[in-house]
Amino acid sequence: MTRVLINGIDSHLGAQVAQRLxxxxxxxxxxxxxxxxxxxxxxxxxxxxxxxxxQMVELLRAEAIDxxxxxxxxxxxxxREEAVQQNVLGSMELLGACAKAGVxxxxxxxxxxxxxxxxxxxxxxxxYRPLAKINGPGWLRDVFEVEQFSAEFAARHPQxxxxxxxxxxxxGDSSPLITYLRQPxxxxxxxxxxxxxxxxLEDAAGGLxxxxxxxxxxxxxxxxxxxxxxSQAIKLAGGKAKIVLEPVVSLAFAMGNRAILGHWPxxxxxxxHSCIVDTCRAHGDLGxxxxxxxxxxxxxxxxxxxxxxxxxxxxxxxxxxxxxxxxGVHDE
Amino acid sequence: xxxxxxxxxxxxxxxxxxxxxxxxxxxxxxxxxxxAAAMGNRNAPPKPxxxxxxxxxxxxxxxxxxxxxxxxxxxxxxxxxRQNDHAHDDDVPISGASASxxxxxxxxxxxxxxxxxxxxxAMGKLAAGTLKLIADNMRQMTDQQIERVxxxxxxxxxxxxxxxxxWQGIGMILRYQVDEQMAFIxxxxxxxxxxxxxxxxxxxxDLVRPSLMFLYRTWWRVSVEGVEHVxxxxxxxLVGNHSGVLPWxxxxxxTAVAEEHPAQNQRLVRSMHLHWxxxxxxxxxALAALGQVPGLPENAIRLLEQDELVSVFPExxxxxxxxxxxxxxxxxxxRGGFVQAAIRAQAPIVPVAVVGAEEIYPMxxxxxxxxxxxxxxxxxxxxxxxxxGPLGFIPLPTRWSITFCEPLRTxxxxxxxxxDPLTVxxxxxxxxxxxxxxxxxxxxxxxxxx
Numbered sequence: 001m002t003r004v005l006i007n008g009i010d011s012h013l014g015a016q017v018a019q020r021l022x023x024x025x026x027x028x029x030x031x032x033x034x035x036x037x038x039x040x041x042x043x044x045x046x047x048x049x050x051x052x053x054x055q056m057v058e059l060l061r062a063e064a065i066d067x068x069x070x071x072x073x074x075x076x077x078x079x080r081e082e083a084v085q086q087n088v089l090g091s092m093e094l095l096g097a098c099a100k101a102g103v104x105x106x107x108x109x110x111x112x113x114x115x116x117x118x119x120x121x122x123x124x125x126x127x128y129r130p131l132a133k134i135n136g137p138g139w140l141r142d143v144f145e146v147e148q149f150s151a152e153f154a155a156r157h158p159q160x161x162x163x164x165x166x167x168x169x170x171x172g173d174s175s176p177l178i179t180y181l182r183q184p185x186x187x188x189x190x191x192x193x194x195x196x197x198x199x200x201l202e203d204a205a206g207g208l209x210x211x212x213x214x215x216x217x218x219x220x221x222x223x224x225x226x227x228x229x230x231s232q233a234i235k236l237a238g239g240k241a242k243i244v245l246e247p248v249v250s251l252a253f254a255m256g257n258r259a260i261l262g263h264w265p266x267x268x269x270x271x272x273h274s275c276i277v278d279t280c281r282a283h284g285d286l287g288x289x290x291x292x293x294x295x296x297x298x299x300x301x302x303x304x305x306x307x308x309x310x311x312x313x314x315x316x317x318x319x320x321x322x323x324x325x326x327x328g329v330h331d332e
Numbered sequence: 333x334x335x336x337x338x339x340x341x342x343x344x345x346x347x348x349x350x351x352x353x354x355x356x357x358x359x360x361x362x363x364x365x366x367x368a369a370a371m372g373n374r375n376a377p378p379k380p381x382x383x384x385x386x387x388x389x390x391x392x393x394x395x396x397x398x399x400x401x402x403x404x405x406x407x408x409x410x411x412x413x414r415q416n417d418h419a420h421d422d423d424v425p426i427s428g429a430s431a432s433x434x435x436x437x438x439x440x441x442x443x444x445x446x447x448x449x450x451x452x453x454a455m456g457k458l459a460a461g462t463l464k465l466i467a468d469n470m471r472q473m474t475d476q477q478i479e480r481v482x483x484x485x486x487x488x489x490x491x492x493x494x495x496x497x498x499w500q501g502i503g504m505i506l507r508y509q510v511d512e513q514m515a516f517i518x519x520x521x522x523x524x525x526x527x528x529x530x531x532x533x534x535x536x537x538d539l540v541r542p543s544l545m546f547l548y549r550t551w552w553r554v555s556v557e558g559v560e561h562v563x564x565x566x567x568x569x570l571v572g573n574h575s576g577v578l579p580w581x582x583x584x585x586x587t588a589v590a591e592e593h594p595a596q597n598q599r600l601v602r603s604m605h606l607h608w609x610x611x612x613x614x615x616x617x618a619l620a621a622l623g624q625v626p627g628l629p630e631n632a633i634r635l636l637e638q639d640e641l642v643s644v645f646p647e648x649x650x651x652x653x654x655x656x657x658x659x660x661x662x663x664x665x666x667r668g669g670f671v672q673a674a675i676r677a678q679a680p681i682v683p684v685a686v687v688g689a690e691e692i693y694p695m696x697x698x699x700x701x702x703x704x705x706x707x708x709x710x711x712x713x714x715x716x717x718x719x720x721g722p723l724g725f726i727p728l729p730t731r732w733s734i735t736f737c738e739p740l741r742t743x744x745x746x747x748x749x750x751x752d753p754l755t756v757x758x759x760x761x762x763x764x765x766x767x768x769x770x771x772x773x774x775x776x777x778x779x780x781x782x
Contacts, residue, residue: 119610122630123530191613195529227529235524246613273610276529 003064004212006031007094008071009046012173013109015039016205017069021212030063033072036319038312053093060101067105067212068098075139075176087142092149099157107211108150110164111143112221113266117194117273124278127166127219135267139176163218165211168277169265171297172201176265178301181237187261188241188271189249193231195274197223200292207288216285221277224294230271236298246272430482434467437490444491459493461550462502468542469509477512481505513539530602530631531620537600540622541590547580548587551729552688556588558736564595567636567679568739570643571670573662573767574651576689577712579605580727582624585643585684588734602635604628604644608709629669636677643684644670646760653698653710659690660775662768668753668760671742675750675759680739683763685770688732691781693717730781735770 004021008014009031015038021029022042031037031046051059060068072090074083091108098106115125116132134144147164154162169177177198180186199222207222234241244260249268252260264271282288292300438460445456470478488501517536527533548554562568572585586601593599604627610616625631627644635642645651650663674681695712703711717724740763749755 119607122628193617
């Protein structure tokens, strides 16, 4: 019996991971989050709470958790202070609690952008490549900080195996890259057209679930097996690229105007160079293979857009309605 | 495509060759009478019409010597490929007609050039090569664009290449074609296309191939030796000497393999370029589209493991930014990284010696301070650059030779030996001396740089 705790079950990704794990009868799953899960979570039981470090230890001990999957990251929508609190300090607290409660394995969601976009990187970046120093947007800096801290933490706690799973930009839920692609005129740099890898939400969930149940040491890269040029990605998402000159961008940056690139979620260098990862290790050690190509994922995004939003609205309304009804029944 | 055989032939072998080709090339119009008439009508012929008529006679009637027959029919896939190619041309009525009449003209100019004195001969060959470039480009154009080119062509006397008006007209057509190609690339930017992770784009490669072929055949008149040493399939690492300020040598090696290899499978060579080029706007996506890859050992190993042909220039910057006075002296071969990659991937190493590329931009000095200021690895000063502006980018039309040497096997080494400096540096030195010796031999054979 493997007991898994998913921290961040209140995200689409968390719900999907829970579903994937529910397939295995010998796995018991507990979800931890702050809101109700937005999608079905299979056999998982969930707890909606904001636990402190010691309460977390108590929970982990009481449930005899073996594996923790850490997905509770805020990428956008929260204030900077709140985000650091949850992303960095929350992860540190969780790692500390895991070490104390004797958890064997922690799977940490991370990002491929941590390798940086650099012409000195090989075109396919493998996991042994050192991470680049991130100066860019806040959420990526948080992910970097968590990886750095967890590497140090793992060195000091050899009994706990820490597995960062570096995912390419996710498509399927709201994500910073989708915000960028959904703009009518996303910005691109003149004279550059980097290639992108994407990752469908379902493939990401599959990879995280496999990483949770396997005993292979990490880290693992997860990404679609095909690549797509940025100009093509913009086109498939239904927009038209706005070309900006690099000196103009640099000048605007120097003057503190970061808005010139619109919602580009990465550093400026990612508009110049590709950041493509090698997923051989996930294929070999986890037996993971992506089911969705980057192109299909983006096409589906364009097709589903209104549909998806409508379905989500309806689901929320239904949930609220049923809750109200239930309360009414109990009152009577 | 169709003149590669012709070029390699000695003049006395030509009749047999042409007799083979005429039915294929000029399928729509019956060639001889029309051509003869055209020749007769001309006012200022570079040679008397009688002569030309005689030549036509010669072409059609002389029975080819039996030995020749045997030679031309020896590699059957080669010929059958070619015929299919032209048969395909004829499917498109307009392009087929106008492109093949251009090929005819090209052939004619070449034949004329054979018999005149040397200066005019060079001019005639250039004219023929240019016509072929236009015709090759036309094969990728739409019907409307072809109609436009045909309109322009009607104003030009295609046989009178000594008349400045000929060159003016040709220049106009070429400019139109380049404009259309740029427009095509731009249109495609907003359309759908696929590239691999390195950014390689097959359509762009096909688009520029005629221009590369023009440089290869007409501008630099490359002669190739030993191209059969490049494996027809499977991995191999081509190691060349780098020279000539701008990396044209890589493009010519790739063209040689694509066009001259006996297997005729148009194999692509992935050239490794200096990663500095990846930081340049427009240059970086252009190189990537043409199949070039940043020169990092991981990339080389990965491509070799996918059974690709990879070409590297271990001299790197020291080679390409070489001064004219140091020409044909190979610089240090880096730290043997290319040998490590070959041993790890168990790929044979094919040393390649390029002669002629050193003189295309005779660089007499390197303005190092200026280069540093501009963030460039070197800033060349040649007799033409930067004094003549963009004209300084035109390379000199030297005569090139590319020699592919016997492959050096690496499969007798254990992949772990890639970490042994003695093995690696020894093999690297062996490759270097092989290339140097081949260059020296080819230099001795060469009578003039043009």
